[in-house]
Amino acid sequence: MDMTGVESDDQKHVLFGYDGTSENDTALRWAIEEARLRGLDLVVCHCWHWPYPEGHEDPHGEAVMRRAGKNLLERGTRRARELGAAGAVRGRLVRGPARGALLRESRDAELTVVGAPERLDEGAGVLELAARSSRPMVVVKDGAGPRRVVAGADGTSWCDPALGFAAAEAALRRWELRVLYACWEPAAVDADELALFHDRELLEKTRAGELEAAVAPWRARYPELDIRVSLLLERPLEALFGAADDAGLLVLGDRGAGIAPLGSTSTAVLRRARRAVAIVPARPD
Incomplete structure (x- = not known):
């Protein structure tokens, strides 16, 4: 053919x-x-x-x-x-x-x-595609930007596929990888973790350990890759908004993986980001 x-x-x-x-x-x-x-x-x-x-x-x-x-x-x-x-x-x-x-x-x-159109509220079809795809999807508005991949982490195994995709992409492009964990989510944790939000030092120590554990496999797989981690005591949406303009590619995980719509954070970031955003489903295809 x-x-x-x-x-x-x-x-x-x-x-x-x-x-x-x-x-x-x-x-x-x-x-x-x-x-x-x-x-x-x-x-x-x-x-x-x-x-x-x-x-x-x-x-x-x-x-x-x-x-x-x-x-x-x-x-x-x-x-x-x-x-x-x-x-x-x-x-x-x-x-x-x-x-x-x-x-x-x-x-x-x-x-x-x-x-994607400049205003994603005019491109509902793109949002639905990203939400329902069982494979990684890159939504591109502006292909320019710093030579940096930024990936959002949340301290759970749900983010592993997104981190793996981000690390592979950064290695292929020879870009820096920044893994961002914005951990101020008291409404999203189990009851036994609520006490962490009354002790910022303990919260920071606990979440830093989770972040390093999440990144460790990718440091081992890509030893020459420049991987930097950022732990922020901020809400994920605010942190990702701040990081989006500093990335040539922003990588987000999607727990819905083709079953449910994108989470509110991913949807909001995808609407607002000016450059390329990859949505990576959390479950295997």
Whole structure:
């Protein structure tokens, strides 16, 4: 199958959702770089949709819409080459509303990259994609920023997949990794931990131990990686807001993992962050 054809296989790849707009180029550049760093094919996916109710038949109209979708997909694969894609670039044309179709295609991808409008309250579909995906998804607004990956930790094993993704991404890009644990969450802890919030010194010591334990496996796996930890006696949302602008990539874990919507903190950060945000599901695929 040539690079502009329609294909379907089980080979691991980076999936990119292409919408044909010039604003999509920023996210496409990110997807191209992900594919290069990981040594994977880039699959440019475009979704075309027959918007009429079931039973409404118009073979000619349907064929016209499908052909328009194919032409747009071919433009997307060409654009990937123009922007510097060095490896295999393949096109995938799928039928259905973009949100559901892209979600189905993402299940076989190593990770998915999508662009986002500047105001995510105008892009509810992107939020739903990130919430329901069973694989990591990178949402790109602005691909610039410091050469730093920032990952949020919460002291539980739920954050392990997100930390693993962040460490691998930082190692691939040769960026610094900062792991941020904002631990002032008295309303979110079990009753037997409430006493910690009456003794800040004990709280800091306890949470620092949890943070180091969470990061230790990644220090061992990536000994040359510059990993810095930050323990803050702040609420997670406030801390992540503050860190977002200091990151080229912000990595967040999602406990819902395709079952529930994103947590309120992740949703708020994703809406506000100006650069790239990766959402990593907490459960295995």
